[in-house]
Amino acid sequence: xxxxxxxLRPAPxxxxxxxRLFPSAPVVEPAFGTGQPVQxxxxxxxxxxxEVTFVVVDLETTGGSPKDSxxxxxxxxxxxxxxxxxEFQTLVNPGTPVPAFIARLTGISTAxxxxxxxxxxxxxxxxxxxxxxxxxxHNAPFDISFLRAATAAMxxxxxxxxxxxxxxxxRRVVTRDEAPNHKLSTLAALFRATITPDHRALSDARxxxxxxxALFERLAPSGVTTLEDLAGATDPVPPDIRRxxxxxxxxxxxxxxxxxxxxxxEILYVGTSMHVRRRVRSYFTAxxxxxxxxxxxxxxxxxxxxxxxxxxxxxxxxxxxxxxxxPRYNQRSKHPERMHWIRLTAEAHPRLxxxxxxxxxxxxxxxxxxxxxxxxxxxxxxPHIGPFASRSRAVAxxxxxxxxxxxxxxxxxxPVTPAARATACALAEMGRCSAPCVPPERRPRAALDADLLxxxxxxxxxxxxxxxxxxxxxxxxxxAHRIAALVRDERFEDAAGDRDRxxxxxxxxxxxxxxxxxxxxSQLVAARPREAGGWEIVVVRYGRLAATAVCERTGDPLxxxxxxVASAEHVEPPLWPAPACHPEESxxxxxxxxxxxxxxxxxxxxxxxxxxxxxxxxxxxxxxQVVAQSAPSDHHAQPALSAQGDASY
Numbered sequence: 001x002x003x004x005x006x007x008l009r010p011a012p013x014x015x016x017x018x019x020r021l022f023p024s025a026p027v028v029e030p031a032f033g034t035g036q037p038v039q040x041x042x043x044x045x046x047x048x049x050x051e052v053t054f055v056v057v058d059l060e061t062t063g064g065s066p067k068d069s070x071x072x073x074x075x076x077x078x079x080x081x082x083x084x085x086x087e088f089q090t091l092v093n094p095g096t097p098v099p100a101f102i103a104r105l106t107g108i109s110t111a112x113x114x115x116x117x118x119x120x121x122x123x124x125x126x127x128x129x130x131x132x133x134x135x136x137x138h139n140a141p142f143d144i145s146f147l148r149a150a151t152a153a154m155x156x157x158x159x160x161x162x163x164x165x166x167x168x169x170x171r172r173v174v175t176r177d178e179a180p181n182h183k184l185s186t187l188a189a190l191f192r193a194t195i196t197p198d199h200r201a202l203s204d205a206r207x208x209x210x211x212x213x214a215l216f217e218r219l220a221p222s223g224v225t226t227l228e229d230l231a232g233a234t235d236p237v238p239p240d241i242r243r244x245x246x247x248x249x250x251x252x253x254x255x256x257x258x259x260x261x262x263x264x265x266e267i268l269y270v271g272t273s274m275h276v277r278r279r280v281r282s283y284f285t286a287x288x289x290x291x292x293x294x295x296x297x298x299x300x301x302x303x304x305x306x307x308x309x310x311x312x313x314x315x316x317x318x319x320x321x322x323x324x325x326x327p328r329y330n331q332r333s334k335h336p337e338r339m340h341w342i343r344l345t346a347e348a349h350p351r352l353x354x355x356x357x358x359x360x361x362x363x364x365x366x367x368x369x370x371x372x373x374x375x376x377x378x379x380x381x382x383p384h385i386g387p388f389a390s391r392s393r394a395v396a397x398x399x400x401x402x403x404x405x406x407x408x409x410x411x412x413x414x415p416v417t418p419a420a421r422a423t424a425c426a427l428a429e430m431g432r433c434s435a436p437c438v439p440p441e442r443r444p445r446a447a448l449d450a451d452l453l454x455x456x457x458x459x460x461x462x463x464x465x466x467x468x469x470x471x472x473x474x475x476x477x478x479x480a481h482r483i484a485a486l487v488r489d490e491r492f493e494d495a496a497g498d499r500d501r502x503x504x505x506x507x508x509x510x511x512x513x514x515x516x517x518x519x520x521x522s523q524l525v526a527a528r529p530r531e532a533g534g535w536e537i538v539v540v541r542y543g544r545l546a547a548t549a550v551c552e553r554t555g556d557p558l559x560x561x562x563x564x565v566a567s568a569e570h571v572e573p574p575l576w577p578a579p580a581c582h583p584e585e586s587x588x589x590x591x592x593x594x595x596x597x598x599x600x601x602x603x604x605x606x607x608x609x610x611x612x613x614x615x616x617x618x619x620x621x622x623x624x625q626v627v628a629q630s631a632p633s634d635h636h637a638q639p640a641l642s643a644q645g646d647a648s649y
Contacts (some may be wrong), residue, residue, distance in 0.1 A: 007053045017099060021392045022402040023426045024238075024358065027210075027240065031440070033384040033494050034114070036139070036196045039591060039614065040499070041156070041251070041571050044501065046227060046229065047098075047225030047226055047227040047228065048225060048227075049216060049225060049230065049260075049513050050080075050224055051081065052080065052081045052134055053078065053079075053085070053132065053133040053134070053407065054079050054080065054133060054134050054135075054454060055076050055077070055078050055080070055129065055130040055133040055134070055135055055136065055161075056076060056077045056078075056079065056136040056137070056205045056206075056209045056210070056212065057074070057075070057076040057126075057135060057136070057137050057143055057202040058074075058075050058076070058137060058138070058201045058202075058203060058205040058208060059071055059073065059074055059142075059146055059147070059201060060073040060106050060108055060142065060199065060200065061094075061102075061146060061151070061561070062071045062094050062096060062098055062099060062102055062614050063099070063102070064142075064147075064447065066146045066150070067149075069094070069146075070094025070095055070096060070119070071092045071093050071094060071119055071146055072091065072092055072098060072102075072106070072108050072113055072151065073089075073091050073092060073108060073200065073201040074088065074090055074092060074126055074201055074202075075087075075089045075091070075105075075200070075201025075202030075203070075204065075206055076088040076089070076129060076202075077196035077202075077205045077206055077208075077209050078130075078133065083212065083552055085505075086129070086205055086211075087202065088125075088179045089202040089620055090117065090122055090215070091112060091113050091116035092114070092115065092116055092117065092119050092122050092562055092576065093114065093115075093116045093117065093118050093119075094112045094119075098109045098110045105199055106199045106200065107121050107198075107199070107200065107202075108349060110404060112522065116196050116205055118122070119154075119333060120148050123147070123150050123151065123154065123156070124156075126147075127151075127159060129158075130159075130161060131159065132161075133161060133228070134153050134161060134162045134163070135162070135163045135164070136163075136164045136165075136166060136208065136212055137163075137164075137165065137166070138165075138166045138167055138184045138208050138211070139165065139167050139203070140163050140164065140165035140166070140167070141402040142168075144603055145519070145549050149640075156268040162231070164316045164647070166187075166208055166211055166212050166215060166229065166617055169212075169215045169219070169415055170182045170187055170211070170215060172219075172249045173215060173218040173219060174187065174215075174218075177247045178190060182210060184207060184211065185197045186213075186373075187211045188207045188210065188211060191210060191211055191213075191214035193207045193210035193211060195207040195210065195257045196205075196545065205381070210575070213224040213564055214516045222329065223242070223552060224627075228281070231285065231286075231287075233347075237284065237285060237286050238294070241284055241288075241294060241297055243332050244284055244297060244298075245284040246252040246282065247280070247284075247300065247302060247648050248277055248281040248283075248284065248303060248369065249301045251276050251280055251305045252276055252277065252305055252307050253272070253275055253276065253277050253278070253302065253446070254274070254276065254307060254308075254311060255272075255274045255275075255276070255307070255309070255311050255313070255314045256272070256305050256306055256307045256308045256314055256609075257270060257271070257276075257305065257306045257308065257318050257321065258270075258271055258272070258273070258274040258279070258280050258303055258304070258305045258306075258313055259273050259299040259303065259304045259305070259306075259316045259321070260278050260296060260297070260302075260303055260329075261300060261301060261302045261303070261304060262299050262301060263299070263301050267321070267325040267327045268296050268299060268300055268327055268328065268329050269293075269296050269300075269327050269329040269330055270321045270322050271318065272314040272315055272317070272318040273314075274311055276305050276307075278472070280303055280348055281307075281559070283567045284297070284642070285635070286427070290327055293329070296329040309392060309536075309548060309549065309550045310425045310536050310538075310548055310550065312536075312538065312548060312588065312589070312592050313545070313548045314546070315588050316545045316585055316588060316589075319582055319584055319588070320581075320582070321347075322584070323336055323582055336582045336583065336584075337356060337357070338356065338396035339356065339387035339388065339389060339583060339612075340354050340355070340356060340386060340387060340388045340390070340391050340393075340398060340418035341354070341355050341356075341358045341384045341386035341387050341388070341394070341577070342354055342384060342385040342386055342388075342394055342401070342468075342508065343355055343382060343383075343384045343385075343576075344382060344383075344461065344464070344465065344468075345554065346382075347413050348413075348414065348415075348416045349408060349413075349414045349415070349416075349436045349457055350407075350461055351407060351408050351409065351410070351411075352401060352402065352407060352409075352464075354391065354398060358384055358575075358576075358577055359574070359575035359578055359638070364400075382465075382576070382577075383465055383468035383469040384468070384512055384576075384577040385397055385401070385468055385508045385509050385510065385512050385578075386508045386512055387508075387511070387512075387578075387583050388508050390503070393504045393507075394504075394508070395498055395502035395510070396501045396503075396505070397501065397504040397505040397507075397509075399469065399501050399507045400475050400479060400501040400502055401464065401468070401475060401505065402428070402507035403475070403478050403479055403482065404467065404474040404477075404478035404479070404525060405460060405463060405464040405474065405476040406433050406434040406460055407434070407460055407461065407464055407469065408433050408434070408436060408437070408451055409433060410425060410437070414437050418436065418437050418438050418439050422437050422439065423438065424437070425437075426645040434456070434460050434589055436457040436459055442506065450649065461553075462611060468512075470507070470513070470610030470613050471610065471612045472506065472509055472612065472613055472616075472617060473612055473630075474503055475502070476502065476548070476617060476626060477505075477630050479499075479501065479502045479505075479627075480502075480626065480627040480630035481497045481630070482498050482578045483498045483499060483502075484625050484627065486498065499623055499627075501624050501641070502623060502627075505589060505614070505617050506614045506617050506623075506626075507618065509586075510577065510613070510614040510615045510617075511583075512577065513609050513614060513615060514587075514590055514609065515543065515577070515579060515583065515586055515587075516577065516607055516613065517580040517605070517606065517607045517609065518540065518542075518543040518579060518586055518589065518590060518607070519541070519542060519574065519576070519577060519578070520542070520576075521541075521543075521574070521587070521603065521604055522538070522539050522541060522542065522603055522604045522605065523539065523540070523565075523602065523603075524540040524541075524600070524602070524603045524607070525537070525538070525539050525540075525564070525594075525600070525601040525602040525603070526538055526540070526593060526598055526599065526600050526601060527557065527559055527561070527598070527599050527601055528592070528595060528597050528598045528599070529553075530550070532553070533552070533553030534550060534551045534552045534553045534555060535550070535551040535557050535560070536548070536549075536550055536551075537549045537550070537551060537557070537560055537561055537567055537601075537624065538564075538589070538592065539564050539568040540589050541568065541569070542570035542571050542573055542574050542579055542580035542581075542583035543574075543579025543580055543581055543582065543585070543586035543589065544569075544571050544579060544580040544585065544586070545547045545581075545585065545588075545589055546568035546569040546570075546615045547565070547567060547568035547569065549561075549563065549564040561601055561602075565602075568599070576609060
């Protein structure tokens with residue numbers, strides 16, 4: 001079962017409307033700063049440099065780029081803990097003559113490599129020699145680029161060894177007062193290397209070994225003693241950030257949520273990871289370059305963690321805590337009340353409108369509609385499109401619906417019976433509104449040609465409601481043909497605008513159609529096999545994660561299911577159309593249900609999506625493909641649509 005979030009102080013201005021998680025689990029807080037000694041495990045300390053195997057490599061080539069040059073010699077030295085474990089050296093036939101100036105520089109002539117093996121025979125042996133080791137080179141991008149190019153030319157997979165560049169390390173610890181430059185020969189002389197570089201691969205690799213060890217000695221007083229420290233040493237970390245690395249000590253490994261806490265016990269930032277300690281440690285390394293995050297780290301006084309049984313639980317906890325505490329350094333998911341929905345107004349002649357709180361809008365419209373809508377649709381199941389993260393996206397989707405259905409676009413309520421002297425608006429004159437506000441005899445010719453009489457406005461609304469509830473084809477067909485016509489007329493900017501409207505509509509409609517069955521499902525129990533064996537079990541009620549549990553390999557899955565259901569959070573039925581949680585939480589649950597291996601154990605209500613719904617237009621397809629399929633004769637429309645790709649929301 002999901003444990004609850006402990007009491008933590010919200011940031012100033014945070015809303016009190018966030019939903020708290022249910023029952024309780026302890027927050028893991030490092031003991032650092034409490035007067036209690038902390039003994040770290042070996043996995044927390046990192047891999048000491050003396051236990052790391054390094055392969056120091058140097059190449060001689062016929063030029064400066066792997067695009068038009070080849071390798072003439074490979075030399076490498078394998079070392080660990082200061083001890084040489086092996087050496088690798090061979091000449092390589094580049095397949096082309098060695099340029100004269102290269103021969104003078106390296107002493108390697110065309111005649112010397114004529115009988116040498118080609119790189120196809122040499123490279124597999126070198127990759128085996130370097131397997132599992134950290135590759136080291138002086139000016140590593142040069143050497144590694146040649147090795148990667150040769151690997152790709154042979155259709156081999158580059159093994160992905162960690163790479164260390166001694167030039168970058170030297171620039172950090174060797175000042176201009178000590179050496180005029182950071183060339184290998186200069187550093188070898190400075191550190192009194194036992195080998196003098198001579199532009200031959202093995203000699204230069206041996207000299208690089210001595211330089212590497214000397215650089216390690218200089219970095220040790222700065223706290224760089226492990227491979228993990230070394231990964232960040234090439235890009236200096238501000239000293240005040242490095243000193244805060246202890247905040248990650250004692251945090252648990254495995255999935256969970258972590259919280260950076262400020263001096264006033266306010267929550268600065270909430271995050272989640274499958275490996276909490278490793279993720280938090282990365283904030284104090286050179287890999288963290290975001291200015292706002294560096295500012296947050298400087299303010300933080302502690303880091304707390306909430307261990308979670310599964311990744312889904314961790315993601316849901318993160319989302320709920322962001323919603324509740326509104327941490328100042330979290331950018332997303334803080335304001336669910338700012339999400340927008342498209343719905344029909346509750347009146348005699350409905351129109352499309354955008355609302356932020358559909359439940360409140362539905363409650364306000366209930367007295368006007370009674371138990372049923374004005375046009376025969378139950379108020380509690382009125383179709384909606386959304387939610388949208390921004391109002392501009394909702395407006396674009398609304399315009400897409402208006403392009404396919406001649407629904408009125410004017411504001412305010414209209415009388416049930418139009419006034420005798422009422423006149424039609426410009427939209428009705430253009431045939432884009434069915435004009436329920438005017439008597440039949442005063443209808444514009446465009447509306448009459450469209451065969452839409454005033455008394456058939458309920459049919460317009462019924463067709464619009466059907467589109468919002470399931471069938472996306474009217475909007476797709478209307479906009480696809482409009483886009484094709486605009487492209488033929490070379491009105492590409494107007495076509496791009498319609499493309500954006502189609503994408504916004506498809507994204508919002510698909511999201512609404514995915515959320516709807518989960519929102520009305522009083523209980524769903526599902527299980528997914530774990531990689532380590534056993535089952536991950538979730539209980540979902542009205543779209544909200546009510547419980548999660550893990551059944552080990554030797555456990556009884558049915559007993560675990562029964563326990564999870566019995567201890568799950570009680571969830572009140574939500575007001576349509578929003579689920580009983582942040583919509584993004586339901587999105588997380590839907591994504592989990594769609595992952596491989598998931599099995600439904602119990603479901604109280606059918607989980608279905610419309611066959612002709614928007615989902616079929618957004619899964620594994622692009623807007624250009626949708627337009628091409630809906631308007632196949634207008635094949636020139638596709639190029640104008642390729643700029644933004646798939647529909648999203």
